[in-house]
Amino acid sequence: MYDDLADFTADIKKCMRCGNCQAVCPVYGVTRAEADVARGKLQLGRALLEGRLEPTPRLSALSQRCLLCLACLDACPSGVATCAGIVALRAAARKGGGLPLARRMLLAGLARKPWLDRGLPVARRAQKAAFHPAGGGYRPRFPLGLDVRRIYPALPARTFLAGIRDLVQPPRADLRVAFFAGCMANYVYPGTGEAVVKLLASRRAGVVLPAAQHCCGYPLLALGDPATARAMAASHVAMFHRLGVDFLVTACGTCGEAWREHYPELLRDDQELYDRSLALATKVRDIASLLAELPAPGAMLPLPWRVTYHQACHLGRGMRVGDIPVDLIKAVPGIDFAPLADPGRCCGGAGSFQLFYSELSRAIAAPKLADIRNTGATVLVTGCGACRNQLEGLLAGEGWPGRVMHTAELLALTTP
Ligand code: SF4
Ligand code: SF4
Missing domain, CATH: 1.20.1050 (Glutathione S-transferase Yfyf (Class Pi); Chain A, domain 2)
Structure with a gap:
C-alpha cells in the first residue's frame, strides 16, 4: 500500500463521481478546481494507471494540493479510501521528478534526527537575524518564501x-x-x-x-x-x-x-x-x-477565562477523540466555554502545506479565524501543535489579543 498506485484500482473504480467530496473539501471550496478535490485526484490516478498520463512535475504539483484533512473520507458514500489514494498518487507522480527543492530538503531533514537536533540552535540564531519580534513571536523581515503577514513562534533554546x-x-x-x-x-x-x-x-x-x-x-x-x-x-x-x-x-x-x-x-x-x-x-x-480514562488527581485550580476549542482533523476524524477534550476543558472551574460554530473545519495548516501554499492556506483559514473571533474567547485551545502554529500565527498577525495553547497546557495549569 502507498508504494503502488495499482493497489488503489478498486477504490478508484468505486468512485461513482457523485461530488459529495466537493461539498466538504476546503481546497476545492477556495479554488473550485476539479483537480483539487478527491474526485479529480482519483481520476488523475486512473489516467496514470491507464497510461493516459505520465508522471510529470505538473502531475506531482497537482497531487500535492490537498490537506489530507480526511473530510472527503468521511463524506464519501462509496467508502473510497480517498486520502490513502492521494498519498499513493503523490508517490507515483514523484517518480517523474518535480518535487521542489524546499520540499526535498524538508524530507531530508525530517528523516534525520541529528540534523533537526543540531539545526535547532542554528535556526534560532537565524530567526533572530532574519525576523523581528512581533505579536509574541517573530515576523519575517523579508519574504524568504514565508508569509510576512503572519507571526512565527520563537524557537526554544533546546529540544523538549x-x-x-x-x-x-x-x-x-x-x-x-x-x-x-x-x-x-x-x-x-x-x-x-x-x-x-x-x-x-x-x-x-x-x-x-x-x-x-x-x-x-x-x-x-x-x-x-x-x-x-x-x-x-x-x-x-x-x-x-x-x-x-x-x-x-x-x-x-x-x-x-x-x-x-x-x-x-x-x-x-x-x-x-x-x-x-x-x-x-x-x-x-x-x-x-x-x-x-485515568482517575483525576483531586481538585482543579480555577481558570477565569473565556475559552474556545478547535478540533484538529487528525484528532477528530483521525483518532476519533470526539468531545473528550471539550468535556475536559468544560470541567475546569471558572472556564466560560464558547464553542466554535464549526470546530472540526480544517484550519488550512496541514503541516508543511501552510509553508508551500501560504495564500491558499490563508484563504482556507479565513472562515476559521472569523469563527474564533465571533466567540469572543480570549483563549483558543487545540490538541495539535501544527494547528496551533497555523492559528496563532495568523491570529497574531491580525492583532488578535488572545492566547493559543495545547489542551495539555491548559489542563496542566489546573493541576497543583
Ligand atoms: S464522494 Fe466519494 S464517490 Fe463521490 S465523487 Fe467523491 S470520492 Fe467519488
Ligand atoms: S483530504 Fe481534504 S483537502 Fe484533500 S481532497 Fe479530501 S477534503 Fe479535499
Missing part, C-alpha cells in the same frame, strides 16, 4: 527531549506510559511536552521518553516517500516495543494516527514488526483520551 530525563517516575507509579512527543512538541512547543509529563505524573503514571525517538514519518509519507516513512516506522516500533508500557501517549493527532493506522500498513510485509505495530496500536491514546 534534551531538557527532560528518559524516565519521569512519580514516587508511587501505578502504570507505565510511553510518551511519543512528535516534532512540534520537541522542536517548537516544548511546553506541551512538559505539560503532558506533569499531567501523567499527577495521575501516578511513570513516563518513559526514549531519547532516540524522532519524527513519526507521516510528513514523509504524505509528501510521497513511503520507503523512508517505512524505515522510520520500523525503528519506532522496535524502540517502543521493548518498553513494555501500558499506554503509548501522543499529543498530536497526526502522530497518533501514524501509530494506529499507518505503521501497521507500512510494516505489513514484515510479520514480526507488523504484529508488534498492531499490539502497540491498541495502546495508543491521545493525551486527552488517556486523561479521561
